[in-house]
Structure formats: structure tokens, C-alpha cells
Amino acid sequence: MAKQKFYVVWVGRKPGVYADWAACQEQINKFDDAKFKSYETRAAADLAYKEGWKKHWGSGKAAGVSAGSSFKPRSTGIETTEEIDYDSISVDVGTSGNPGPVEYKGVDTRTGEVIFSVGPIRKGTNNLGEFLAIVHGLAYLQKLGSNKTVYSDSVNALKWVKQKAVSSTLARDESTKEIWDLVDRAVQWLKTNSYPNKVAKWQTKQWGEIKADYGRK
Numbered sequence: 001m002a003k004q005k006f007y008v009v010w011v012g013r014k015p016g017v018y019a020d021w022a023a024c025q026e027q028i029n030k031f032d033d034a035k036f037k038s039y040e041t042r043a044a045a046d047l048a049y050k051e052g053w054k055k056h057w058g059s060g061k062a063a064g065v066s067a068g069s070s071f072k073p074r075s076t077g078i079e080t081t082e083e084i085d086y087d088s089i090s091v092d093v094g095t096s097g098n099p100g101p102v103e104y105k106g107v108d109t110r111t112g113e114v115i116f117s118v119g120p121i122r123k124g125t126n127n128l129g130e131f132l133a134i135v136h137g138l139a140y141l142q143k144l145g146s147n148k149t150v151y152s153d154s155v156n157a158l159k160w161v162k163q164k165a166v167s168s169t170l171a172r173d174e175s176t177k178e179i180w181d182l183v184d185r186a187v188q189w190l191k192t193n194s195y196p197n198k199v200a201k202w203q204t205k206q207w208g209e210i211k212a213d214y215g216r217k
Helices: 022-027 042-051 053-057 060-064 126-144 157-161 174-192
Strands: 006-011 016-018 036-037 088-095 099-108 114-124 151-154 199-201
Touching: 006 022, 006 042, 006 053, 016 022, 016 042, 022 036, 036 042, 042 053, 060 126, 088 126, 099 126, 114 126, 114 174, 126 151, 126 157, 126 174, 157 199
Parallel strands: 088 151, 151 199
Antiparallel strands: 006 016, 006 036, 088 099, 099 114
């Protein structure tokens, strides 16, 4: 059973603490400069909401952040000097079982607007879906002549894109033919195309759930 998360919305249509991702999304999608984050317990979420976004999203200059700006995430056990690049695409995968039916999408990181959506594909895995989403994003941006960043929260998929090869234990049979055909095409695309785009890890612990999240965790 998936572990429940609680979502704090400091800046959105209706600030508050929400017990599911869908309700949180209603408050932040297409809302300029929304500020939100997920927590493992209701108590932690309630405390964070009470303390305010300045403590949890950063300090100092963060108070003057405008829509589309970048700001430093709050300090955690894993330090990062990165800032969110809102002029980017974020991708994520949704599955029903792993392996199981797979779908993926890419959204505008700033607004949450869906740019592309594929699936459900009959049978696949989270990592293969993430890999396809990243490559789809790169191919989409290449057609536009755009150098926007592509964000994913999958370490394995990011590694596969860099290596231009996948390493999955998913069997190749009739039930998985659809996703493997897509993966093989994606690998071939990577091997025969170049791109200027940065492919980056979405820092979930610092920034909250990726904008493309399906809320099925």
C-alpha cells in the first residue's frame, strides 16, 4: 500500500494542508509562483504550514520572488546549489502496478500545463516510462529548436539517457512488445541525434513533488 503524503500549499488558490495530490494540484496548477511541498506526516505538514513558506522555501531574497523566477531551496541533509529553472519541461510516469499499464506526460514547469501525454501502454515499468518521457521531451524540444531543460525525478532513467542504453529486467514478450518497441526507438533516437538541452534531476526533497506528478505514490 502506498504511504500517504500530506501537501502544504502556502501560495495557491486556497492555501492549506491537503491529504491527497489531486486536491493540492487544484490549488497550484496554472497558478503563478505557487509554493507547495509534501510531507510524510500530518503533524509535519501542519507545522510547516504554520511556520510559513519563507522558512521552508528559503530566506532573504525569496520573499521577493516573482512568477517564473528561481530561488534557493531550503537546506536539507542533501545539499544542492541548484535552483529551479521554470523555463523548462517536467516529465513523470504513472503506473498501475510495476510492471503494469504505463502512461507518461510532460508539462510546463511554470504553469503545469500538459504539453504531451502518452498511454496507457499495456505493460511496462516506472523506469522505462520515465526514460520514454525524457526522450519524448527532448525530441519535442528539438522540433521546436528549444534549449529548455528537461526535469525528471528518476535517477535510473536519467542514467539511461546519458548512457544511451537501458538496463531493465522486464521480459521481452508479447505483453511487453509495445513498450519495448518504444524504448528501442527512443534509444535509437538518442544514438542518432544531438541536443543542447540540460537533462536534470528534480530535487524532490527540496522542491516538493515534480509538477508532472500523477499523485499515485
